[in-house]
Amino acid sequence: MITFNNVTKHYDDGTVVVDGLNFVAPGGKITVLVGPSGCGKTTSLRMINRLVEPSSGTILLNGESTAQMDVVQLRRRIGYVIQNAGLFPHKTIIDNIATTAILNGAAKSKARARAAELLEVVGLAPQLAKRYPWQLSGGQQQRVGVARALAADPEFMLMDEPFSAVDPVVREQLQEEFLRIQKEVSKTIIMVTHDIDEAMKLGDCVAVLKPGGKLAQLATPGELLNAPQSEFVADFIGRDRGYRKLSFHTSAPLTALQAEPAIEMGATLAQARGISAQRWLLVTQQGKACGWFDTHQQVTVIAPENVNLGATFSPQGGTLRQLLDSALSSPCHRAVVVDEQLAPLGSLALENVLDACKSLTQEAL
Ligand SMILES: Nc1ncnc2c1ncn2[C@@H]1O[C@H](COP(=O)(O)OP(=O)(O)OP(=O)(O)O)[C@@H](O)[C@H]1O
Numbered sequence: 248m249i250t251f252n253n254v255t256k257h258y259d260d261g262t263v264v265v266d267g268l269n270f271v272a273p274g275g276k277i278t279v280l281v282g283p284s285g286c287g288k289t290t291s292l293r294m295i296n297r298l299v300e301p302s303s304g305t306i307l308l309n310g311e312s313t314a315q316m317d318v319v320q321l322r323r324r325i326g327y328v329i330q331n332a333g334l335f336p337h338k339t340i341i342d343n344i345a346t347t348a349i350l351n352g353a354a355k356s357k358a359r360a361r362a363a364e365l366l367e368v369v370g371l372a373p374q375l376a377k378r379y380p381w382q383l384s385g386g387q388q389q390r391v392g393v394a395r396a397l398a399a400d401p402e403f404m405l406m407d408e409p410f411s412a413v414d415p416v417v418r419e420q421l422q423e424e425f426l427r428i429q430k431e432v433s434k435t436i437i438m439v440t441h442d443i444d445e446a447m448k449l450g451d452c453v454a455v456l457k458p459g460g461k462l463a464q465l466a467t468p469g470e471l472l473n474a475p476q477s478e479f480v481a482d483f484i485g486r487d488r489g490y491r492k493l494s495f496h497t498s499a500p501l502t503a504l505q506a507e508p509a510i511e512m513g514a515t516l517a518q519a520r521g522i523s524a525q526r527w528l529l530v531t532q533q534g535k536a537c538g539w540f541d542t543h544q545q546v547t548v549i550a551p552e553n554v555n556l557g558a559t560f561s562p563q564g565g566t567l568r569q570l571l572d573s574a575l576s577s578p579c580h581r582a583v584v585v586d587e588q589l590a591p592l593g594s595l596a597l598e599n600v601l602d603a604c605k606s607l608t609q610e611a612l
Contacts, residue, residue: 248274249295249403249437254304256290256460264290265460268304272452275433279450281440282483287460288439292405295437296325308403323351326396326404326434330411333392334380340366340391341376347399358398365394370424386417393425397432406438410445422448443484447471447491455480469495493568496607498561504584504593512537514549527579535589536560539578560585563592567603574600 249272256265265287272278280288293299295306297318306313313321326347334343344362349355366376369390380388389409396404410418410425426449429436440446446453447468455471457463457479464476472492475481485491508522509529519528519542528540530549538554546553560583561573574582580597 248272248307248309249278249435250305250307250310251291252305252307254291254294254301254306256287256294256299257302263460265294265301268460268462270454270462270465272435272437272454274309274435276451277429277436277438277449278452278454279438279440279446280454280456281443281446281450282456282463283458284441286456286458288441288456289407290460291456292407292437292439295403295405296322296327323347323399324401324403326399326401328392328396328404328406328409330408334388334395336380339377339379340371340383343380343391344394344398347395351399362394362398365397366391368397368428369394384417386413386421389413389421390424393421393428397428397434402435404434404436406436408440409438411440411442418445425449447494455483490568493571493604493607494566496567498565498567498570498584498603503599504595505581507581507583507591507594509536509591510540510549512549512551512554516542516544516546516548519549525579527577527581529583529591529594530554531591536583536585536591541578558583560589560591563587567600567607570595571600571604 251268251270254265254268255263257263268291280291282288290299294301295313297313308324335346338346341359341362344365345355345358348358348361363373363376366373371387371390375383375387380391383391392409410421413421422445438449450468452465453468453471454465455463464471464480471480471484472488472495475484507529509531510519510522512530512532519540522528523542526541526543528542529536530538530540538556539558540549540554544553555578558577559569559573561569563584563586570582570584574580574595574597577583581594582597582600583594584592586592
C-alpha cells in the first residue's frame, strides 16, 4: 500500500506542481495516475522514490514514512520503469536485468540465472541475452525495462509512461503481457500515463489529476465511467464513455450463441453454396476464423482476395465491447466468438448484442 498524505510540491519560483494530494494506492493492485500534460503526475511518482523531495506532507509505504528511510534502501525496495526503458547502454541485456539484484547483494551467477528466467517471463527469446540495448527494438527494450524492474523482486513498482514510446500494436501486446505478469506477481504498482484508454485498461484504480496538481477523482475505471464527479473528469474520460463502459462487462455466455456454418479457404463456390443458403459465409483458414465470403460472388474458389478480411472476432469470455465490434465489423452483422486457437464457437446477431447492451444500461440506472 502506498499512501499520499497531504503531499505538496512547489518550487522556489512559486510554481505549485502538486497540491495537497491525498490518496491510497492499495497493495497488490495497479493504480494509474492520469491527467493532462503538466498536472504533476511524474513529480508525484518521483516523490515516492525520493528522486524529488516533497515540500510538505508524507508518503508512506505500508504505513512507514519514506522521509525517514535511507534513500538507497528505499529505491532498492521499489522497481522503477521509465519511458524508453532507460537501459544501461554499455551493458548486455542479461546484465541490465541482473544489475539491481547484484546491487542488492545477490551472487552474480544467481542474479544472471534469474535474469534469464525473467527474459522469458517478459516474452523475449534467450538469444537476446547477450545483445546490447541498441540492438533491440523499442518494444523489446521496454520489455527488458519491465524485467529489470522485476529482477530484485520489489514489493512496489513505479512506472512512468512505460509503453508510450512504441507503436500502438506493440503497445497493446506489452499491456496484455504486463497484465498477465501482474496476475502472477501482484506487485503494488503506481503507473503514470496521459492516455485515458491505457489507464482504464490497466488500472484497478485510476487517479485523475487536474492542472495545478490536485486530485480530481480516485475510483475504479467502471466507477469513473458511471459516475464522473465533475465536468473535468467527464471531459477527460471523453465523449465515448458509453461505449467504453462495454469494456467492463463480459460478453454473452456460450449458450446464447447460434451455430455459425464455416468453410475452409480454398473450397469451391459450389461447396460454399452447399453449406449455407445465407449470403455471407464464415471462412476459416486451418480452422481459424479469418473472414467472410459473399456467396453471390462469381468465383470458382474461395481465395484470400475474394474474402472480406475486415471483420474482428470476439474472444471467448471477452467483453461486450469486443462482441459489439465484431458484429459491427462483420458484413452480415453477426458477431463471431472464437476460442483461444481462434476456432469459431458460434455467433450472435447484432440485435442480440444490442439487447445485451441495453440491459446493461438499465442495470446501471
Ligand atoms: N525543477 C522544476 N522547477 C519548476 N517547475 C518544474 C520543475 N520540474 C517540473 N516542473 C513543472 O512541474 C509541472 C509538472 O510536471 P510533471 O512532469 O510532474 O507533469 P506531468 O503531469 O508528468 O506532465 P507530462 O504528462 O507532460 O509528462 C510542469 O509544469 C513542470 O514544468
